[in-house]
Amino acid sequence: MKRIYSEAWNDYQLLDAGDNKKLERWGKVVTIRPDRNAYFQPVLSASDWKNQAHFEFIESSKSSGTWQILKNNTNKHWEINFNELTIHLKLTKFKHLGIFPEQRINWDYIAQHTAKGDRFLNLFAYTGVASLIARAQGAEVYHCDSVRQVINWSKENMLGSNLSDIHWILEDALRFAQREVKRGNKYKGLIMDPPAFGIGVKKERWKIENKFPELLELALQLKDKDGYIIANTYSPRLEAEKIQLIAKDLISNELVEVSNLSINSETGKRLDFGQRTLIS
Structure with a gap:
């Protein structure tokens, strides 16, 4: 089966993945979110992830949860760009931020x-x-x-x-x-x-x-x-x-x-x- 890849851009990177989580950068904000497809071992250590991340989503069910603040004074609403577009992001109780990269x-x-x-x-x-x-x-x-x-x-x-x-x-x-x-x-x-x-x-x-x-x-x-x-x-x-x-x-x-x-x-x-x- 053919496999296709979406590339990173200036305001988005998948930094690492593993242990059923993913580490992502959205502009200047870094998040940790659960992802069941990340069933393998990450490359970076858990402390590396925590040191980089501003927020981590903690699941309370398969469809909802809460965000843990890892770095204080980080805005929970921010913007990123894709080409000439401006996209508003925010933390939701469903772990999504507003786009699917x-x-x-x-x-x-x-x-x-x-x-x-x-x-x-x-x-x-x-x-x-x-x-x-x-x-x-x-x-x-x-x-x-x-x-x-x-x-x-x-x-x-x-x-x-x-x-x-x-x-x-x-x-x-x-x-x-x-x-x-x-x-x-x-x-x-x-x-x-x-x-x-x-x-x-x-x-x-x-x-x-x-x-x-x-x-x-x-x-x-x-x-x-x-x-x-x-x-x-x-x-x-x-x-x-x-x-x-x-x-x-x-x-x-x-x-x-x-x-x-x-x-x-x-x-x-x-x-x-x-x-x-x-x-x-």
Whole structure:
């Protein structure tokens, strides 16, 4: 299976990984966060990690926890840059800071394959770096997420990056995609980053391994003939081979590329981040 790597940039580095944790630099702020894919031994010592880090996330459950302050007088809200974009970061109880750096390879693809006037759809959009990238290329951007707080966060990122006129959709992504198909709308570019599990509009619980075929079929109906789809998946129950079989059932003549997505740390450790499916 092909493996692709997202590269570091001036304001982000994966410094080290191991012991089910990762050490990351975000601008001038260094964090320690849990990561079950870091099942190997780190290169740097535990004291090296503590000496560098400003904050460490301590899990209280699989989905939440608290941040331990390791260096006093460190701002819990700060900004980093990616190319010409300004991204607002903050500590959340879900261990996330506002962006997923492993998606840098997707941002680069969007920048290279999106032009002025193209229609671009971001489903499960979170704080919207992909939306900003597409808007910076002059695309007409539709940003869909079901959580009002992260849409507001996305708006901060848009304004901080001196951009405007992104279309904000506060709605369940699957439901919005279904409606867009009925309306006959098409997009040059689509990206979707569905969670491994979630709760639907009727409060039903769903898992990505069950919903992915429907999501992919909807995305294919929304894609222009010369467009592209990027789908990120993180569930061990939806491996690359299964994604390829699903795609084979739905796709006839488009190019489908399923890759394992990784980042190399500054110490030479490889950390995996699920699969990236590219259809073009």
